[in-house]
Amino acid sequence: MKHVEKHLKDAGCRCGLCGQRLDSTQALKVHLQTHRRSSRTCDVCGKTFPSIRAQETHLRLHTGEKPFSCPVCGKGFNQKGNMVTHVRVHKAEKPPSQNLRHATDDDQQVAFSCEVGSKEFSKSADLKRHSETHASDGPSAARSRRLKVSLAATHWCKVCGSETHSLTYIYTAYSKEPSTPGLHKFTAMGLLDGRIIDYFDNDHPLKVPKQKWMEEQEDKDYWKKGSDTLKKMMDWFNINIGILMDRMRQNQSDLHTLQWLHGCEAKKEAGGMVFTRGLDMYNYDGKSFLEFDDAHGVWSTANTAAEPTKRKKWDGVLALKDYTKGYLENECCQWMEKFLQKEQEELQKSSLPDPEVFLFTTSSSVNDRVNLNCLATGFYPTDVDLQMTRDGQLLTQLNGLRSSKVRPNHDNTYQRRDTVEILTSDTSEFRCELLHPILEKNILPWHVGDGEGEWNSRR
16 A cells, blocks of 8 residues: 555556546545455454454464563463463562463463464353454354465555565474374475465475476576485484474474475566565474574564574574574575566466456345356466456445455466445446456446346356
8 A cells, every 4th residue: 555655646647556546636535445444354354443453363263473472381372362471471470380380281281272363262252252352253264364374475566566476485384293094294385475375295296386387496506416415404304303303392103394484575576576575484393493684684482482593593694693683685586586587487387378357246245235246267477457347337345245355376377356246136237357468358248137136147
């Protein structure tokens, strides 16, 4: 939103979020307020919030992010208030024997915990009363809140055309072979805009391409060197997960996890990729362990178990900080630009099918209404516009229009769905248009049926 507001004085009065053109700068300012209100709506479950900060806090329920950690046992929480309440368990408010037992067994910290919001209660009656606050959302909403969302799509400004991309690498190591089918003791994968581009695991210790354009990216020496590096990294993880288990006095028979994520985000502009953010963080058993603050060039942690590593080793190694910062801000962006170019070349060579547009209804929570959905899928690149009209009038958020925004498909194309709630008796003509920079308009009209409540669609 802040970036889009920079274009208020530009000629054309075009909204950088939805692409709509306005008559004047003042009209554009008023229009942007509709986006401010919609930006306070959760894209996953549809819940609205009085402020953007409240929406950001709520989003942690979907992502699983827990930025607040207990300074005693390291347990993570998505809200600071929950962490403060939890810390009291460690204090002398309970018999010392209970405190000792709690510090030893993390599963016995709190008797009653809300599975939707992770809020904790000491009495079952308090939990029951709290659970009623979620009842109005319905079971499907509750399930969606528990969903772990890790979707990295391409984002772009429709005024200046700048795109934001990401290149990340994720490494996951277990202390022993996991019993769950499909999981490996060690895995490593690279992701470009959330799509896996290469992969490695301990059962098949070879780094392999996961995209067709990656097969031609480098020669065999590239993949051999990558495999050798990942084998050494696998040994490093095995050693260090053992060190952490000894440091925390954990049982060798239990399953523990050490993860590392590093990479970068950058804007694609006329002169090339421009670095915007660096990522370098370690998690242990799903909780934040160590993180590199790229902006200030320092390591940070809220986990007491990570202090020896931070203070005695990594903080004192200036070369490690310089290398990490240099990789995130320079080398990572160079690889990202190279991968994006190869990906685009492959897509241009391949004959992608024409995008498809579907218009259909889904049930609404109101008896005499339905949700009218316009779904466009299979388009590339991402710079498209999806428009719904009622009797020729463009529908916007002021009319209750909701949008999923652009999301990636599995085949390097993209999709977007717009939805509006209408009366089942509405006799208007609805049209859905996909405005594509390469193809002509793709129009799917939607007409009322024969007056008996049936809806039919035709292109």
